[in-house]
Amino acid sequence: MDETATDAAVDAPADGATPGGPAADPVVVGEGIRKSYGGVDALDGVDLDVAAGEVFGLIGPNGAGKTTLVRALTGTTEAEGDLRVFGAPPRDVDPARIGLLPQSFDPPARLTARELVDYYGGLYDAARDTESVLEDVGMADDADAWYETLSGGQKRRTCVATAVVNDPDLLFLDEPTTGIDPAGRRAIHRLIERLAAGGTTVFLTSHAMDEVERLTDRVALLRDGRVIAVGAPDRLVSEHGGAPRLDATLADPTTDATVEAVASGVRERLGGEPTVEATDDGLRVRGVRPEDIGDAVAALDAAGVAFDSLSWSEPSLEDVYLRLTGEEYARRGDGGLPDEGVGRGRRAADGATPDGGDR
Missing domain, CATH: 3.40.50.300 (P-loop containing nucleotide triphosphate hydrolases)
Known part of the structure; x- marks a missing residue:
C-alpha cells in the first residue's frame, strides 16, 4: 500500500x-x-x-x-x-x-x-x-x-x-x-x-x-x-487514482526479463518514468497517455513481446479504493464480530431475521 x-x-x-x-x-x-x-x-x-x-x-x-x-x-x-x-x-x-x-x-x-x-x-x-x-x-x-x-x-x-x-x-x-x-x-x-x-x-x-x-x-x-x-x-x-494505464494480455508467461525489456523500451520512446509491472495475465504500463499508445505498442514489439489483447483505461474510484486500502485486506482481530440482532430498522416485520453482514 x-x-x-x-x-x-x-x-x-x-x-x-x-x-x-x-x-x-x-x-x-x-x-x-x-x-x-x-x-x-x-x-x-x-x-x-x-x-x-x-x-x-x-x-x-x-x-x-x-x-x-x-x-x-x-x-x-x-x-x-x-x-x-x-x-x-x-x-x-x-x-x-x-x-x-x-x-x-x-x-x-x-x-x-x-x-x-x-x-x-x-x-x-x-x-x-x-x-x-x-x-x-x-x-x-x-x-x-x-x-x-x-x-x-x-x-x-x-x-x-x-x-x-x-x-x-x-x-x-x-x-x-x-x-x-x-x-x-x-x-x-x-x-x-x-x-x-x-x-x-x-x-x-x-x-x-x-x-x-x-x-x-x-x-x-x-x-x-x-x-x-x-x-x-x-x-x-x-x-489518489494514479496515472492512466495500458494493460497487455500476453501470449507467453511474464518474466522479470520481459518486464525490464518493455520498461527500457517504453522509457526510451516516452521519456519520463512510466512504470511497467507484471499482472496475472500480462503487463501493465502506467503513465501512458492516449497519444502514447502507439509508442507503447512499439516498445512491446521491439522487446519481442507477443500480446493477445490491449486495453487502455483512465483511473477510477476503484483505483482509489485499491490504492488507499491495499489490494488485500486482513480483518482486524482473530475472528468476526457478532451480529447485533436487529431487524429492518426500528419497525421490523414479524418473522424478520437479524440484520447481519458487513460490520
Missing part, C-alpha cells in the same frame, strides 16, 4: 465549500463516533456530515465498519460520540422521515411483493401508492409472486421498495443492488437519482465502485473503523 497516499488522504479536508458539499445545517452529523465489540473497535472516531439532498457514498473493505456506522446513524445500535439526524439523536427522529434498507433483510416469505409493500406502507400515516413504488423498482410484473419464489435480485428490489414506500426525507441504502441484474440495477439507479432530484438525502453503501462513482456527490472511504478519505468522486480520483 502507498502510505504517502494514505496519509495525504487522511489529512484531506471535506468538500464543505464546494458545490455538492455539505450545507451549513447538515441532515446527518457524526463526530467522534465509536463502537467496540469486545476488544475490536468497529468504529474508531468517525466524523462525517451529509447535506440535505446529497447522495453520500460510504465505501470500504468488508469489516471496515460500514454497516455498524449505518446502524449507529439510524439508531438501531448504540454508539459513543455525537450523532445527530435532523438535529436530534437518531432514536428521537420521527421514523416516517427515515427509510432504511439493511444489508440483510428477510421479510415474511409467504407474502407477495405487493403485500409486503402494502404492509410496510401501512406502518405510516402517509405512504406512497404501492403500485407506483413497485413500478419504480421494476417489480410491477412480479408483484403477485410470493417473496420466497422470487430470484435474489427480485427479492432485493422488493426490499428497496419497502424502504422507500414512506417517501422518506433521508434514505439509508446498505448494498442496495447486491445480486441484482444489470436491468434491475439501472432501475434502482434511476430511482435514487429521482429521489435525490426531489430533495431526498441518500446515504449509500456499496462495493460497486462504478455505482458509487455514478450516483454520489461525495464519498467517504472507511478503513479499520476510520474515515481515511472524503470528497467528490472525481476529486478523489484526481488526487
Whole structure:
C-alpha cells in the first residue's frame, strides 16, 4: 500500500465549500463516533456530515465498519460520540422521515411483493401508492409472486421498495443492488437519482465502485473503523487514482526479463518514468497517455513481446479504493464480530431475521 497516499488522504479536508458539499445545517452529523465489540473497535472516531439532498457514498473493505456506522446513524445500535439526524439523536427522529434498507433483510416469505409493500406502507400515516413504488423498482410484473419464489435480485428490489414506500426525507441504502441484474440495477439507479432530484438525502453503501462513482456527490472511504478519505468522486480520483494505464494480455508467461525489456523500451520512446509491472495475465504500463499508445505498442514489439489483447483505461474510484486500502485486506482481530440482532430498522416485520453482514 502507498502510505504517502494514505496519509495525504487522511489529512484531506471535506468538500464543505464546494458545490455538492455539505450545507451549513447538515441532515446527518457524526463526530467522534465509536463502537467496540469486545476488544475490536468497529468504529474508531468517525466524523462525517451529509447535506440535505446529497447522495453520500460510504465505501470500504468488508469489516471496515460500514454497516455498524449505518446502524449507529439510524439508531438501531448504540454508539459513543455525537450523532445527530435532523438535529436530534437518531432514536428521537420521527421514523416516517427515515427509510432504511439493511444489508440483510428477510421479510415474511409467504407474502407477495405487493403485500409486503402494502404492509410496510401501512406502518405510516402517509405512504406512497404501492403500485407506483413497485413500478419504480421494476417489480410491477412480479408483484403477485410470493417473496420466497422470487430470484435474489427480485427479492432485493422488493426490499428497496419497502424502504422507500414512506417517501422518506433521508434514505439509508446498505448494498442496495447486491445480486441484482444489470436491468434491475439501472432501475434502482434511476430511482435514487429521482429521489435525490426531489430533495431526498441518500446515504449509500456499496462495493460497486462504478455505482458509487455514478450516483454520489461525495464519498467517504472507511478503513479499520476510520474515515481515511472524503470528497467528490472525481476529486478523489484526481488526487489518489494514479496515472492512466495500458494493460497487455500476453501470449507467453511474464518474466522479470520481459518486464525490464518493455520498461527500457517504453522509457526510451516516452521519456519520463512510466512504470511497467507484471499482472496475472500480462503487463501493465502506467503513465501512458492516449497519444502514447502507439509508442507503447512499439516498445512491446521491439522487446519481442507477443500480446493477445490491449486495453487502455483512465483511473477510477476503484483505483482509489485499491490504492488507499491495499489490494488485500486482513480483518482486524482473530475472528468476526457478532451480529447485533436487529431487524429492518426500528419497525421490523414479524418473522424478520437479524440484520447481519458487513460490520
